[in-house]
Amino acid sequence: MSSAAERASQRAIIVRRARLGDATAIHALASNEPSAASWPITAYQQFVAAAGEGPQLRALFVACPATPGARVGSIVGFLAASLVPGGPCEIENIAVLAAWRRSGVATRLLQSVSLWCRACAANHPAELWLEVRSGNAAALAFYQRMGFAVTGRRAAYYGDGEDALMLAARLRP
Numbered sequence: 559m560s561s562a563a564e565r566a567s568q569r570a571i572i573v574r575r576a577r578l579g580d581a582t583a584i585h586a587l588a589s590n591e592p593s594a595a596s597w598p599i600t601a602y603q604q605f606v607a608a609a610g611e612g613p614q615l616r617a618l619f620v621a622c623p624a625t626p627g628a629r630v631g632s633i634v635g636f637l638a639a640s641l642v643p644g645g646p647c648e649i650e651n652i653a654v655l656a657a658w659r660r661s662g663v664a665t666r667l668l669q670s671v672s673l674w675c676r677a678c679a680a681n682h683p684a685e686l687w688l689e690v691r692s693g694n695a696a697a698l699a700f701y702q703r704m705g706f707a708v709t710g711r712r713a714a715y716y717g718d719g720e721d722a723l724m725l726a727a728r729l730r731p
């Protein structure tokens with residue numbers, strides 16, 4: 559069986575930084591995915607518009623089909639991350655369109671975040687952090703495959719009473 563990365567190259571995606579005009583498509587993707595964090599459209603716009611403002615740096619990446627005939631502006635996955643120089647990089651939200659899962663899209667998005675962290679120069683973070691619902695088996699399998707380990711649990715963290723698991727991965731130098 560081919561790896562997720564091999565399948566991603568077969569399905570020809572590109573990963574790039576989001577533009578303001580992508581916010582509607584990202585919001586629509588996230589809104590159809592109950593496991594993704596539920597953000598208003600303004601949160602995605604803010605990620606793009608204020609990426610380098612204040613002490614917190616933000617990056618919003620999107621994955622787009624690169625196949626001939628793909629609809630212009632279509633987005634099949636996104637990842638939002640932030641970091642305060644000197645601290646960890648936090649993965650704040652991620653989702654891949656159901657029809658594009660297990661194709662390496664999230665792997666490519668995470669690779670882009672790692673490169674972004676390194677580009678944040680001398681203060682690049684040593685770790686990636688995130689929180690995930692304890693019952694989100696697909697996300698847990700993905701993160702564990704990407705080298706994350708569980709570092710803690712927050713009881714009844716979500717509004718419906720589900721626990722959050724805290725995960726961390728070291729960024730390779």
Ligand SMILES: CC(C)(COP(=O)(O)OP(=O)(O)OC[C@H]1O[C@@H](n2cnc3c(N)ncnc32)[C@H](O)[C@@H]1OP(=O)(O)O)[C@@H](O)C(=O)NCCC(=O)NCCS
Pocket residue numbers: 560561562563591593594595651652653654655658659660661662663664665666689690691694695696697699700701703
């Ligand atoms: C979690 C999620 C982002 C993974 O995206 P993806 O593009 O399908 O992930 P990849 O194709 O890059 O997967 C890479 C590897 O992770 C593991 N993996 C990913 N999804 C998996 C699943 N459902 N079951 C088991 N392993 C899985 C596999 O090892 C996979 O490699 P393989 O396909 O060669 O076996 C996607 O399932 C999703 O959007 N879920 C809904 C939103 C969500 O839960 N967000 C997380 C909030 S914290």
